Amino acid sequence: MNNVYSVTQVNLYIKNMFIKDYILGNIYIKGEVSNCKYHTSGHIYFTLKDDKGQMACVMFAGQRSGLGFQLKEGQSVIALGSVNVYERDGKYQLYAREIVLDGSGILYQKYEQLKKRLEEEGLFASSHKKPLPAYPNKIGIVTAKTGAALQDIINIATRRNPYIQLILYPAQVQGEGAAEAIASGIHKLDKLGVDTIIVGRGGGSIEDLWAFNEEIVARAIFECNTPIISAVGHETDVTIADFVSDLRAPTPSAAAELAVFDVRNILSGMEAYHQNLNRLMQKKLNAYRSELKQLTLKIEYASPIYQIRQKRQMLLDLEQRLDNLMQNTLIKKKHLMDIYIEKLEGLSPLRKLSKGYALVLNREDKVLNKLDKVSAGENVRICITDGDVVAKVTECIRKERG
Numbered sequence: 001m002n003n004v005y006s007v008t009q010v011n012l013y014i015k016n017m018f019i020k021d022y023i024l025g026n027i028y029i030k031g032e033v034s035n036c037k038y039h040t041s042g043h044i045y046f047t048l049k050d051d052k053g054q055m056a057c058v059m060f061a062g063q064r065s066g067l068g069f070q071l072k073e074g075q076s077v078i079a080l081g082s083v084n085v086y087e088r089d090g091k092y093q094l095y096a097r098e099i100v101l102d103g104s105g106i107l108y109q110k111y112e113q114l115k116k117r118l119e120e121e122g123l124f125a126s127s128h129k130k131p132l133p134a135y136p137n138k139i140g141i142v143t144a145k146t147g148a149a150l151q152d153i154i155n156i157a158t159r160r161n162p163y164i165q166l167i168l169y170p171a172q173v174q175g176e177g178a179a180e181a182i183a184s185g186i187h188k189l190d191k192l193g194v195d196t197i198i199v200g201r202g203g204g205s206i207e208d209l210w211a212f213n214e215e216i217v218a219r220a221i222f223e224c225n226t227p228i229i230s231a232v233g234h235e236t237d238v239t240i241a242d243f244v245s246d247l248r249a250p251t252p253s254a255a256a257e258l259a260v261f262d263v264r265n266i267l268s269g270m271e272a273y274h275q276n277l278n279r280l281m282q283k284k285l286n287a288y289r290s291e292l293k294q295l296t297l298k299i300e301y302a303s304p305i306y307q308i309r310q311k312r313q314m315l316l317d318l319e320q321r322l323d324n325l326m327q328n329t330l331i332k333k334k335h336l337m338d339i340y341i342e343k344l345e346g347l348s349p350l351r352k353l354s355k356g357y358a359l360v361l362n363r364e365d366k367v368l369n370k371l372d373k374v375s376a377g378e379n380v381r382i383c384i385t386d387g388d389v390v391a392k393v394t395e396c397i398r399k400e401r402g
Helices: 005-020 061-066 105-121 148-160 176-192 215-223 240-244 252-259 264-301 305-348 349-355
Strands: 027-038 044-049 054-059 074-086 091-101 138-143 166-171 196-201 228-234 359-361 379-384 385-394
Touching: 005 074, 005 264, 027 054, 054 074, 061 091, 105 215, 105 240, 105 379, 138 148, 138 176, 148 166, 148 196, 166 176, 176 196, 176 215, 196 252, 215 240, 228 240, 228 252, 264 305
Parallel strands: 054 091, 138 166, 138 196, 196 228
Antiparallel strands: 027 044, 027 074, 044 054, 074 091, 359 379, 379 385
């Protein structure tokens, strides 16, 4: 018997057939989970089945990072992996690399693949993020004209700044052609020269939000020269547009708050600055007034008129002092003179004469106070209070005075 093969050889041959098949090497398989077992080694063994068949599956511990939930019995999932033969049992099975829950599974897979590729290209890099202008005048909006998101943006923006100009590009945000419409709106608003662009819509399923996961939208955001805020869905919804945009807002309302400054805060701040400026100016003016007053006094003190006035006043003061001194001196001298007069009057011969005394003068009109100055027979003159008496000496009698 020629061409007889062992079981192992046949299994190897079949395995090579599986390996060479491109489709089986990277395939998505949808089914319901059954016989799910988490092995102590970290591997997960389970079966995918539908109403007409089933397939053994395994996810090795090294691939567990691709599983974002707890795999359980009865779950409808989509598994990505390769179909190959397990030689020992001669059975083929799926070697799963990634598993997602059915419904959003295929879209999620596309989302992850595009996200990874764009991230590797650098579209998410922070170095490409542009800062939002602090005080924008014109805000561009790319969203549906009938959606609640637009009304939320208008209400918040006009409440914060009634002077803001809002320019809407009404774009289809769901279904076929939505991604192209959003990208077109971004390009046109960018050329229009608005200060900031808000791109978004209200919440929904991953299918509803899928236009914001398209590559055309991501590249339109990346190529835009105007800062873009992504406001897609609710806070828990994350799209590729969020990663590429310069800033992500959890909701359209939050995007309006981030894009539009609050005029009330600005006015309040300006009023505070105004009051502070007035206070500082008043303080400065008071300081300058005080300094001016000091300088004015210095100038007045140094001026010739002031100096003349001061000197004149000083002379007047000196004159007054001199006058006072002279008056005091005169008074003192007058008083002293009165004393001297009194003394002189006490010593005056006339005063003595008035008391009965007389002054006797010899012929030479010298006071006759000794006998040796006169001789008998000489005429003498006797002075009394009301005149003189001329007499002749008849006799000189010497007497001893005790």
